Amino acid sequence: MxxxxxxxxxxxxxxxxxxxxxxxxxxxxxxxxxxxxxxxxxxxxxxxxxxxxxxxxxxxxxxxxxxxxxxxxxxxxxxxxxxxxxxxxxxxxxxxxxxxKAVYASVDLNSVSTGESRSLGPELVGHAAWQQLELDQLLDDCGFSPTEQALAEAAVVGRLIAPSSDLASWRWLRERTALVEMLSVDLSHIGKDAIYEIADLLLSNKTDIERGLRIREANLFSRPHQVFLYDLTNTYFEGSAKKNELAHRGKSKEKRTDCPLVTLALVVDDAGFPIFSQIYEGNKSEPETLKDILERLNKDASLEMAGNLPMIAMDRGIATKDNLKLIKEMEFPYIVVERRAVEKEYVEEFKEAKETFEKITQPPTVLPMN
Incomplete structure (x- = not known):
């Protein structure tokens, strides 16, 4: 050799x-x-x-x-x-x-078909994110049973992968996804009413869940909060929604003034992570919501601000005279679009001052990998 x-x-x-x-x-x-x-x-x-x-x-x-x-x-x-x-x-x-030891058999390839095929890829990502955020533990602290924790994951991941109604989410869970095989509780034979009930249970614990998520996200992505973005939208109900206390007719951003509405408010940081959300009456005026939002920032997001108040970025629909006064009283820095077109008034002034501007450059922030 x-x-x-x-x-x-x-x-x-x-x-x-x-x-x-x-x-x-x-x-x-x-x-x-x-x-x-x-x-x-x-x-x-x-x-x-x-x-x-x-x-x-x-x-x-x-x-x-x-x-x-x-x-x-x-x-x-x-x-x-x-x-x-x-x-x-x-x-x-x-x-x-x-x-x-192999056992072979002849197969007619022209007659082969598949059945009960289920999606797997997006579910693996959603399930891994759920575990990394320790959401089962968070829901356990809120009093959710193991079955309710599994139902919550199915509802949340389902809305991310195949966003639709509660009924469609139930059909997706039973017929189209392999997520049921990853959960700690067998939900393969769950009834559709359970999906409706878990959505109500999540909503009733929204404040605690959002607070827990903020803490976990801060641990995973440690960085200063410099800017908070605040805006509102609304959505409509196809039915009359007579038993919904928040459903009122108003100006629909989807041009559905014929339907009752609810207003959705959301505060996110400069990286897009939600700070908290709020649901208001459908006829709620946008400027009226700001005081409630600022008070909640001081109460619920004090950890994220850590004594360094973030800059609040809003659109001009919220920037009334009273709201600007309120922001200044609470000592929040802010950015807002002017409610009237005044940029032309400053064209000449800008031309004269442009040469005196100092360019500020900052290297990109590198987030730690976990």
Missing amino acids: FIRETITKNKMTNKSYKKHVLVESYRTENGPRQRVVMQLGTLTLPKSEWKKLAAALEGRLAGQVTLFEEEKEIAEAAESAMANYSFNQKKVDTKKQRRS
């Missing part, structure tokens, strides 16, 4: 790589042939020592130890090669055993 060196070249990187193999010569009816006995990887031994290593390996394969193994460097190289050979040999033997 002898050791052969081969060189391969990566066409993408143009780098060359060396590998070594133990080769055996043998005779056949058609003349002498060679075969690879063992892959050795890339040897660090000098070429002058290859003959000794080949002899040592040949002896080991025959169940003997040669005199060359008294040399430490040769013995270590032989030991490493044999360990790798034994590992690969076990894989080969296992594969042979599996093949010898």
Whole structure:
């Protein structure tokens, strides 16, 4: 036996790589042939020592130890090669055993069909995020049972992957997703009313859930809060919503003034993470909501602000004279679009002052990887 060196070249990187193999010569009816006995990887031994290593390996394969193994460097190289050979040999033997026990049957490919196929990829991401945020523990602190925790994950992940109605979410859970196989509780036969009930339960614990999420997100993405963005929108109900105390007719942003509305308010930080949300009456005036939002910031998000008040960014629909006065009294810095077009009044002033501006550059913030 002898050791052969081969060189391969990566066409993408143009780098060359060396590998070594133990080769055996043998005779056949058609003349002498060679075969690879063992892959050795890339040897660090000098070429002058290859003959000794080949002899040592040949002896080991025959169940003997040669005199060359008294040399430490040769013995270590032989030991490493044999360990790798034994590992690969076990894989080969296992594969042979599996093949010898295999049971084969003929299949008509033209008649093959699939059934109950389920989505998996997005569910893996959603389930991993749920676990990283420790939402089961958060819901447990809110008094949710294990079944309710599993239902909550199904409802939330379902809205992220296939946003639709509660009824459609229930059908998605039963028929289209593999998420049911990842949950700690079997929900494969859950009734549709459970999806409606878990949505109500999540809403009743909204304040505690949002507070817990803010704390967990702050631990995962530690960074200062510099800007909070605040805005409102509304959505409509197709039915009369007579038992919904918040449903009122008003100016619909979706042009559905014929339907009862609710107003949705959201505060997010400059990275897009929600600080908290609020639901108001459908006929609630946007400027009227600001005082409530600022008071909630002081009460619920004091940890995030940590004594350094963030800048509040709003659109001009909220920037009434009274609201600007309120913001100043509470000492929040703010940015708001002017309620009237006044930019033309400052064109000449800007031209004169432009040369005096100081350019401020700041390197991008690199978030730690967890």
